[in-house]
Structures are given as structure tokens and as C-alpha cells.
Amino acid sequence: MLNFLEKNLPKIVLAPTTIVMVVCMYGFIVWTGLLSLTKSRMMPQWDFVGLDQYRRLFANPRWDVAVDNLFVFLILFIIIALVLGLFLAIFLDQKIRAEGAIRTIYLYPMAISFIVTGTAWKWILNPGLGIEKLMNDWGFVGFEFRWLVEQDMAIYTIVIAAVWQSSGFVMALFLAGLRGVDENLTKAAKIDGASTVQLYWHVVLPLMRPVFFSAIVILTHIAIKSFDLVQALTGGGPGYASDLPANFMYTFTFNRAQIGLGASSAMIMLFGVLAILIPYLYSELREKNHD
Amino acid sequence: MCGINIISMEKNMKNTISTLAATALLASTTSVSAGEVEVLHWWTSGGEAASVNYLKDKLSDAGVTWTDFAVAGGGGENAMTVLKSRAISGNPPTAAQIKGPSIQEWGELGFLADIDDVAKANDWDNLLPAVVSDVMKHNGKYVAAPVNVHRVNWMWSNPEVYASAGATIPTTWDDFMVQAKKLQAAGFVALAHGGQPWQDATVFEAVVLGVGGADYYNSAFVDLDMDALNSSTTLEVFETFGNLRQFVDANSPGRDWNVATSMVIEGKAGSQIMGDWAKGEFKVAGKSVGTDYVCTAAPGTSGAHTFNIDSFAFFAQSDASSTEAQNIMAAEILGTDFQTVFNLNKGSIPARLGVSRAEFDTCAHDSMDAFVSASASGSLVPSFAHGMAMSSAVGGAVTDTATNFFNSDQSAADGVAQLVASVKAAM
Numbered sequence: 001m002l003n004f005l006e007k008n009l010p011k012i013v014l015a016p017t018t019i020v021m022v023v024c025m026y027g028f029i030v031w032t033g034l035l036s037l038t039k040s041r042m043m044p045q046w047d048f049v050g051l052d053q054y055r056r057l058f059a060n061p062r063w064d065v066a067v068d069n070l071f072v073f074l075i076l077f078i079i080i081a082l083v084l085g086l087f088l089a090i091f092l093d094q095k096i097r098a099e100g101a102i103r104t105i106y107l108y109p110m111a112i113s114f115i116v117t118g119t120a121w122k123w124i125l126n127p128g129l130g131i132e133k134l135m136n137d138w139g140f141v142g143f144e145f146r147w148l149v150e151q152d153m154a155i156y157t158i159v160i161a162a163v164w165q166s167s168g169f170v171m172a173l174f175l176a177g178l179r180g181v182d183e184n185l186t187k188a189a190k191i192d193g194a195s196t197v198q199l200y201w202h203v204v205l206p207l208m209r210p211v212f213f214s215a216i217v218i219l220t221h222i223a224i225k226s227f228d229l230v231q232a233l234t235g236g237g238p239g240y241a242s243d244l245p246a247n248f249m250y251t252f253t254f255n256r257a258q259i260g261l262g263a264s265s266a267m268i269m270l271f272g273v274l275a276i277l278i279p280y281l282y283s284e285l286r287e288k289n290h291d
Numbered sequence: 292m293c294g295i296n297i298i299s300m301e302k303n304m305k306n307t308i309s310t311l312a313a314t315a316l317l318a319s320t321t322s323v324s325a326g327e328v329e330v331l332h333w334w335t336s337g338g339e340a341a342s343v344n345y346l347k348d349k350l351s352d353a354g355v356t357w358t359d360f361a362v363a364g365g366g367g368e369n370a371m372t373v374l375k376s377r378a379i380s381g382n383p384p385t386a387a388q389i390k391g392p393s394i395q396e397w398g399e400l401g402f403l404a405d406i407d408d409v410a411k412a413n414d415w416d417n418l419l420p421a422v423v424s425d426v427m428k429h430n431g432k433y434v435a436a437p438v439n440v441h442r443v444n445w446m447w448s449n450p451e452v453y454a455s456a457g458a459t460i461p462t463t464w465d466d467f468m469v470q471a472k473k474l475q476a477a478g479f480v481a482l483a484h485g486g487q488p489w490q491d492a493t494v495f496e497a498v499v500l501g502v503g504g505a506d507y508y509n510s511a512f513v514d515l516d517m518d519a520l521n522s523s524t525t526l527e528v529f530e531t532f533g534n535l536r537q538f539v540d541a542n543s544p545g546r547d548w549n550v551a552t553s554m555v556i557e558g559k560a561g562s563q564i565m566g567d568w569a570k571g572e573f574k575v576a577g578k579s580v581g582t583d584y585v586c587t588a589a590p591g592t593s594g595a596h597t598f599n600i601d602s603f604a605f606f607a608q609s610d611a612s613s614t615e616a617q618n619i620m621a622a623e624i625l626g627t628d629f630q631t632v633f634n635l636n637k638g639s640i641p642a643r644l645g646v647s648r649a650e651f652d653t654c655a656h657d658s659m660d661a662f663v664s665a666s667a668s669g670s671l672v673p674s675f676a677h678g679m680a681m682s683s684a685v686g687g688a689v690t691d692t693a694t695n696f697f698n699s700d701q702s703a704a705d706g707v708a709q710l711v712a713s714v715k716a717a718m
Contacts, residue, residue: 041684042396043375059716061709062691128542149486149544151699238486238544239698240691254372256687257396 029270036263044259053264062240063265066248069155070272073244074223076159077166081219082212084163085170090200092171093178103175106168114165118232121161122148154234154242158226161233166222170215177211178204213280220276224269245269326612328620330603331360331374331387342633349623355616360384378402383606385617389435390602391426391679397604398429404605404614407432409621418625418643420666423600426679434604436624437642439634441599442658443566443674444497444589447552447573450582452479452561460562464501464531464590471538474561481538483560485546488694492676494564495693498532501591505670512689513673513680515718521711529696529703529710536697544698555584564589566599566677570638570654586654588661596658596665599677600642688717 039049124130125148135143147153227246234242253262347357410433427435456477461467471481511519552572554560608614630641665671673679696706
């Protein structure tokens with residue numbers, strides 16, 4: 001008996017998690033995939049119509065807006081958060097005073113939920129309540145900052161709020177990476193006469209490659225799943241100008257009784273994530289095999 | 292032996308209960324325990340909650356206990372998701388607040404109860420106007436009971452604002468543009484509006500009816516006739532709707548409807564286009580109709596009536612006592628007492644005929660008159676902005692088009708093209 005336990009305990013303990021994972025993750029991915037091939041409206045129905053829902057999805061102007069927004073958001077959010085986070089980390093790494101306090105201040109937004117971030121920025125960016133009113137009240141009468149209520153600009157307000165929330169986290173990642181750099185390397189570079197810029201550009205940053213990868217993967221999935229931020233900050237508006245695919249999926253599946261269409265948009269989102277993750281995993285795993 | 296006895300006793304009890312319940316149904320006053328109803332509804336605030344409590348009391352007098360269908364997380368979508376899964380698993384609530392074409396969608400799936408017996412016993416066919424009863428029936432049988440009729444094509448105006456700007460309250464859209472310019476020149480916001488998709492659609496709907504008339508409204512937005520949708524009238528509708536952009540203030544996107552109403556109440560804005568639930572806001576602010584605020588039909592729609600009917604749909608029950616309780620509830624909803632109390636609180640008008648008008652105000656009287664005359668003249672139309680005219684898919688597509696158009700500088704011609712394309716895609 002004891003022998004049996006000794007052999008199988010790990011498997012027994014892991015079994016529930018495995019079952020939950022298989023059913024709730026992969027099982028429902030398959031379920032959603034099947035639904036996306038049916039003409040389901042209010043309830044799941046099993047009349048298969050092939051790729052019809054995908055055709056309708058790509059004919060929907062709102063979906064186009066959502067996908068375009070995702071690209072704008074993804075690219076700007078990742079680049080700005082990475083650059084800001086990296087610079088914050090490098091500056092903090094200069095052995096400055098009160099580093100702990102400053103680090104906490106920059107990291108703190110991460111502790112807030114996107115709903116709170118969204119609501120706070122909604123007030124800050126509202127022309128009648130926030131920055132614009134403040135500047136006008138201070139005497140800058142012509143000052144205008146109304147991205148939040150402009151159809152072309154609303155998506156950028158989401159970038160602002162998301163960057164504010166996440167760049168501190170990126171900073172923490174890089175800071176951990178910078179602390180791991182072997183001091184002998186930097187000393188050697190300094191002896192060879194490298195300036196600080198050269199030191200970071202040629203020696204330190206190349207060593208940060210794994211950190212870049214983890215940061216990009218984490219930021220990408222934060223971006224693809226940001227739903228609550230949009231919901232709180234703009235509600236997808238003005239009109240549907242700041243919709244992201246996750247909001248589209250939710251609206252069509254649950255408000256509009258178009259489960260089939262919603263499922264097809266969910267599948268496209270999944271493919272999007274896989275398109276980014278698979279090359280990344282592939283390159284990571286291949287490197288391990290070389291070792 | 293003992294077990295058998297208990298079972299047969301239970302059976303007897305059940306029979307007694309159903310007999311009693313049937314009696315209660317007819318007499319409506321007998322106090323006897325006749326089971327319970329579980330109800331999904333969103334009437335949780337202020338006056339609405341009070342009127343639901345009134346229904347609860349009425350039912351408990353008839354021996355029916357009321358349980359709210361509780362869903363954590365507030366929003367309607369959550370509740371709908373839970374409702375769907377409970378219906379699929381064979382455990383639906385007694386009744387749920389479902390309206391318009393959604394009743395047909397649920398009926399199609401076979402979840403709804405046939406309450407034709409109650410309807411026959413209480414003569415619903417004669418109490419309800421045909422437009423209302425058509426919505427409540429699936430395959431010719433009653434499956435739902437209406438609680439009220441909202442008129443959506445109202446314009447709420449502040450007469451003092453108009454007077455101080457030297458303007459008059461407009462009755463056509465052309466005149467609206469002229470008067471709105473005067474309001475703006477005098478420093479007022481001409482149109483108090485909240486830039487949320489459903490509010491954009493509400494104004495769009497008023498423009499459709501005001502510019503195109505009821506026949507056009509019906510063929511384009513109810514029957515979804517492509518020729519009517521892709522016509523010069525639609526172009527004119529979009530031109531007028533586009534003209535309204537300039538009369539809305541910059542802070543409007545995302546604003547809630549009641550905040551927009553308070554702009555009219557506080558004298559910051561001239562008018563708001565909104566359904567009759569806006570009246571509640573004026574009442575709460577202690578304003579009186581005629582002097583502090585005026586209700587007129589939205590420009591170009593006087594005599595027409597865009598209706599939005601709230602209703603309870605009934606789900607098929609597995610046991611007899613629940614069915615009896617359900618029948619009692621259905622009969623009670625159409626009772627004159629409940630219809631009066633509920634609609635006084637909600638600002639709407641009773642869905643049935645034969646309710647005394649005495650307690651209602653002039654706006655409600657207007658709405659009642661328009662309801663009767665419009666139904667005779669064929670200008671009684673279902674509100675598509677409030678899910679009465681189209682399936683939620685097509686309705687959503689129209690709302691998307693309207694809100695996208697109103698919040699951009701899209702040309703009217705592009706608006707028409709997008710409307711036609713997205714309606715086609717959603718059908």
C-alpha cells in the first residue's frame with residue numbers, strides 16, 4: 001500500500017488539476033470552436049453552417065474597428081511600456097537614494113485593478129471634469145484635450161491608462177534582470193573605456209534578452225485580454241470607436257444573442273494569441289535543445 | 292403502508308391546493324398557500340421597486356409567496372446567462388422580465404408556458420390592444436403578460452430656457468434646427484444628450500419617425516425592406532440626424548440618460564429626446580409639468596406613438612402548484628390595481644384598457660390618447676431602439692450604425708450604405 005502511494009501519490013495529487021485543466025480549458029476551447037461553426041443565436045444549437053459565422057464576422061464593420069484598435073493598442077502599449085519600464089529600471093539601478101520608496105511608488109499601480117484605473121482616467125481625461133477643465137480654470141482658456149470624446153483618438157486614452165498601470169511592472173522585471181548582471185562584465189567594459197551609454201547598449205541590454213521576452217509575452221496577453229479597462233474607461237465609445245475584440249465578443253455573445261458569431265470572434269482571438277506564442281515557445285524550446 | 296399513506300396524502304394536498312388555487316384565481320382574494328413564484332426582474336430602484344413590492348403584497352394576499360431570482364453581479368447580461376443555463380437544465384424561474392421579439396425567441400425554443408386559460412378567463416383579448424397582445428403571444432397562445440406601455444418619442448423641454456433664448460418649442464425637425472441655433476446663441480446646450488449607443492439609437496429612431504413617417508418606419512425598420520432602407524428618405528434621415536451633432540455638447544459621450552435629463556431640469560439645456568421614464572427624474576426634482584417642464588412629441592411625430600412594452604414571460608413549470616401560482620401572478624399583473632400603481636410610479640401608461648385615467652398626469656393622458664389614435668391611424672410603431680421591432684442581432688446592427696454615424700463625421704450617404712450593409716449582414 002505504502003509502496004503504491006509512494007509511486008502514485010504525485011499522479012493522484014495532480015489528477016484533479018489535470019482534469020480541471022483538460023475540461024475547463026481545452027474542452028471548452030473545442031466547444032467554442034464547434035459553436036463557431038453553428039448558427040447558434042440565443043442558445044447553443046447544433047446546426048452546422050461551416051465557416052458562415054466567420055464570413056459574417058469579417059463583414060462586420062465593428063469587428064474591423066476592434067481588430068484595428070487591437071493592433072494600435074498592442075503595438076503602442078508594448079513599445080511604450082517597455083521603453084518607459086526599461087528607463088525607469090536603468091535610472092533606479094544607479095544606486096540612488098530612497099530607491100525602495102521610489103520603486104514602490106512606480107510598482108503600486110499594478111496593485112490596482114483595471115476597473116479602478118479606467119474609472120480614474122475617465123475622470124482625469126473628461127473635458128468637463130479633468131485636465132482640460134483644470135487648465136482652463138488656471139487661465140489657459142484655449143487649452144483643449146478631449147481625446148476621450150473623439151472617435152479617432154479614444155483608443156489612445158486606453159494606451160495611456162494601460163501604460164500607466166503596467167510600466168512599473170516592466171520596470172520591476174528589468175530591475176531584477178539588471179541586478180543579475182555580473183559586475184565583472186561591467187567593470188571590464190569600464191576599464192576598456194566604455195561610456196555609460198555604450199555600456200548599457202553593447203553589454204547590459206544584450207544580456208536582458210530573456211527579460212525582454214518575458215515582458216513582451218506578459219504585456220501581449222495583458223493587451224489581448226484587456227476588456228475591463230475599455231469597459232470602465234470608454235465603454236467602447238464614442239460609438240464603438242474604442243472597442244477591442246474582447247468587448248466585441250462579449251457584446252455579441254451575451255447582449256446580442258449571437259453566440260455563433262461571438263464564438264467565431266473568440267476563436268480568432270485564440271488564433272491571434274497562438275500566432276504570437278507558438279513562434280516564441282518554439283524558439284525558446286529549440287534553444288534548450290541546443291544546450 | 293405508512294409511506295403510501297403519506298404519498299397519497301401529499302397527492303390529496305396537491306389536489307386541494309390546486310383546487311383552492313383555481314378558486315383563488317377566480318376570486319383573487321382567498322388567502323391560501325398556493326405555492327411560490329420565482330421572478331427575474333430589474334426593477335430594483337426607487338419607484339420601480341415600490342411597484343414590484345405592491346405586486347408582491349397582492350400575491351401574498353392570494354397566498355403566493357414571491358422569491359426574487361437573485362443573480363450576483365447586477366447587470367442584465369449576467370442574469371440572462373444564468374436564466375439561459377437554468378432553462379437548459381430544466382429549472383427555470385416562474386417568470387422573467389423579457390420583452391418584444393425576445394419572447395418569440397424563447398417561445399421558439401419551447402421554454403415558455405401556455406397561459407391561455409388565464410387569458411381567456413380574464414378576457415385579455417378584449418382588454419389588450421392587438422399590437423400589445425400580438426407581442427405577448429407565441430403561436431397564437433399567450434405566453435407573457437404586459438405590465439406597461441412606454442412612449443419613446445417624447446421631447447422633454449425646459450420652457451424657461453426657450454423663453455429666455457427667444458425660441459419656441461419646435462414641432463418639426465426643420466424648425467428644431469432653427470430654434471436650436473437660437474438656444475445655442477443664448478449660451479444653452481440645445482439638445483441634452485448622453486452619448487451611449489442606446490441613447491443615440493433613441494434619437495435616431497425619433498428622427499426616422501419624424502422625417503420618414505410611420506409607413507416608412509414600418510417598411511424600413513420593422514419589415515426590413517431593403518428598398519425602403521436604401522432610399523432617398525433614409526438619406527434625408529441621416530442628413531437630419533447628422534445635423535443634430537452640432538447641438539450636443541462635447542462632454543456628452545458616455546453620459547447617463549438621467550444626467551442629461553438633469554441638464555434640462557437645471558436649465559442648462561433646452562430639450563432632451565427620451566422615453567417617458569424621464570418624467571420620473573422631473574418628479575423627483577420636485578418639478579411640475581407645464582410650468583417647469585413640458586412634454587411634447589419628438590419633432591414631426593405628434594400623433595404617432597413609438598411603443599416600448601415591458602412584460603413578464605412565463606416559463607413552463609414542472610409541478611402543478613407552481614403552475615397555479617404562475618396563473619395567479621399572470622391574472623394579477625393585468626389587474627387594474629397593479630397596472631395603475633405600477634404605471635404611476637414608472638411614468639408609463641397601463642397596457643390594458645379600462646383603467647381609470649383620473650390619477651395620471653397630462654403627459655400620460657397625451658400618451659394614452661396618442662396610443663389609441665395612433666393605433667387607429669396605423670402610426671403606432673414598435674421602438675427598435677428598445678428591442679421591440681427587430682431581433683437583437685439586427686437591432687444591434689442598427690444601433691451600431693446610428694452610434695457610429697453620430698459620433699463621427701461620416702457623410703449621410705456613407706451612413707445609409709453602412710446601415711444597409713450591416714442590416715443585411717445581421718439578418
